[in-house]
Amino acid sequence: MLDAIARLRRFNRAVTREVGALDTSFLGRGRPLGMVRVLQLVRPEGTDVALIRDRLTLDSGLTSRFLRSLEREGLIETDTDPADRRRRIARLTTAGQAELAAYEAIGHDRAARLITKAGSRADEVVAAMDLIATLLNRDQMEIREADPDSPEALACQRAYFSELVARIPGLHLDQFPLPDPKADSYRPPKGRFLVAWSDNLPVGCVSLRPLDTTTAEVKRLWVHDSARGQGLARRLMTAIEGEARSLGYTTLKLDTNSALTEAIKLYRATGWSDIAPYTQPPGDTWMGKTL
Amino acid sequence: MLDAIARLRRFNRAVTREVGALDTSFLGRGRPLGMVRVLQLVRPEGTDVALIRDRLTLDSGLTSRFLRSLEREGLIETDTDPADRRRRIARLTTAGQAELAAYEAIGHDRAARLITKAGSRADEVVAAMDLIATLLNRDQMEIREADPDSPEALACQRAYFSELVARIPGLHLDQFPLPDPKADSYRPPKGRFLVAWSDNLPVGCVSLRPLDTTTAEVKRLWVHDSARGQGLARRLMTAIEGEARSLGYTTLKLDTNSALTEAIKLYRATGWSDIAPYTQPPGDTWMGKTL
DNA sequence: AATAATATCTGACTAAAGTCCGACATATTA
DNA sequence: TAATATGTCGGACTTTAGTCAGATATTATT
Incomplete structure (x- = not known):
């Protein structure tokens, strides 16, 4: 068990570095990471603002500012929820969908490089990632x-x-x-x-x-x-x-x-x-x- | 391959959340993450400042400020490298070693919780983490x-x-x-x-x-x-x-x-x-x- | 109907991370 | 020896993330 913990922490360090590098890749499109994370949760059919806040554990003020900013850029639109008119629903515009696709492409490239790096053990690595991601997402x-x-x-x-x-x-x-x-x-x-x-x-x-x-x-x-x-x-x-x-x-x-x-x-x-x-x-x- | 990439990206998202939570745990000791990351690279025998900068891909000014701050706290000491007197070497003091041990303990608790969560598949999860960490650290x-x-x-x-x-x-x-x-x-x-x-x-x-x-x-x-x-x-x-x-x-x-x-x-x-x-x-x- | 709770928004503020520049000492090269 | 490159440092600055308090509209509760 002790050894397992040391190894988990090594994993954390390795991944922190990788994810850190991943974060900066988002900057390639001139938008801070926090905003991109919000953008990624907004669906074309509409997503509850409360759900976004909850998923990212963001302050309501910060969420609101991110949404306003994305709205100004024309990437999303917001409406009040007809069922409960205190709530708001954010919807991805066509421009937003295109922007999201561009981020997908960036992440896609980085991921492809990492998988290539795994060489002959790529399948094992992907299975290992599935296991961990499923556990974390449980x-x-x-x-x-x-x-x-x-x-x-x-x-x-x-x-x-x-x-x-x-x-x-x-x-x-x-x-x-x-x-x-x-x-x-x-x-x-x-x-x-x-x-x-x-x-x-x-x-x-x-x-x-x-x-x-x-x-x-x-x-x-x-x-x-x-x-x-x-x-x-x-x-x-x-x-x-x-x-x-x-x-x-x-x-x-x-x-x-x-x-x-x-x-x-x-x-x-x-x-x-x-x-x-x-x-x-x-x-x-x-x-x-x-x- | 396409599917593998989608799955790697899912892994990234899951881990970003987890690591994000991990980062904030560092704040428990009133020191910003960047400084802690530097502290973790300084060894009692001494570590090249250039190596620290390189590993964390930090700006030289920022590195310098982190080191000064750690030095003021008495956690590290720095000396010029006798081999090349432009270079500096940072060394962990006794106080620094104690502080690092305290961070270890925090991470230890978090890691233990995650492993418990894996339940009957803990061994598999640790092996999966080893594989990924080794790949990233390659x-x-x-x-x-x-x-x-x-x-x-x-x-x-x-x-x-x-x-x-x-x-x-x-x-x-x-x-x-x-x-x-x-x-x-x-x-x-x-x-x-x-x-x-x-x-x-x-x-x-x-x-x-x-x-x-x-x-x-x-x-x-x-x-x-x-x-x-x-x-x-x-x-x-x-x-x-x-x-x-x-x-x-x-x-x-x-x-x-x-x-x-x-x-x-x-x-x-x-x-x-x-x-x-x-x-x-x-x-x-x-x-x-x-x- | 009055009160309390909820969801969002705005503005003011702080902390952390990172960038850019010039200064300085030292090392390397021409 | 002079010119150039390298490593470190500190100051000024910007961006990003996050917190807090108060305003407003709406819904739920008594």
């Missing part, structure tokens, strides 16, 4: 609905199928075409596809499709390697069960494979129990839950 | 002489023997007692023990012991997992060969095991060639080089 993971054919949902499903193939003997990737021809069953109004985000990286998914008017099936529960052991699968299951409830289903089913031991353990721990088989292989374990 | 790795019984040299040898045991069937750790009863042969004036440092972490070692007046043996070449694939083993070999040369040896020998393929590949690539056996198992490959 308290800010969000679960949002997504279209099953969106790029992020496809990435999740691809990873999920790869894992199935790796863990269950006799399966092949071409058995799982993507985009899924049956994607429509995971779409509203009867179905759902949820994606878990850690910052901008999709780190998990789960989906729901109707079987009959009162029964739905949970499918494709997957968690990114870097996010395992942190209770995300449980959160995803809670979320999808909540969706099922609000869609009016009273019974849930799922089929899984006995090789996926952690998943089965989770199901049992959250009130699922074995039921009669209702699908073909690769499923060999069937479970159900009454809502 | 251009600043230093090779320095150490006593074979110093804690860092022992750590290196322990890791080296563990690796031997893991890779060569039939070996047991108790065959390699530490501290080494024959440590004296690796000490000056006839022997050498070199340790490679990445920041404060020993990431590699190599040693030399006399066989006769003109022949020496290279032993215990080891590189930390996080530092592999970056040419460190080659640097260590170059360094130890240089030491051998300056000690007046004309011939070098080593014995190794055929399981250590990367090492053997390196030896062949740097002018070593096979020679007649001269030791017992676990050695099964013997090489020599004329200086």
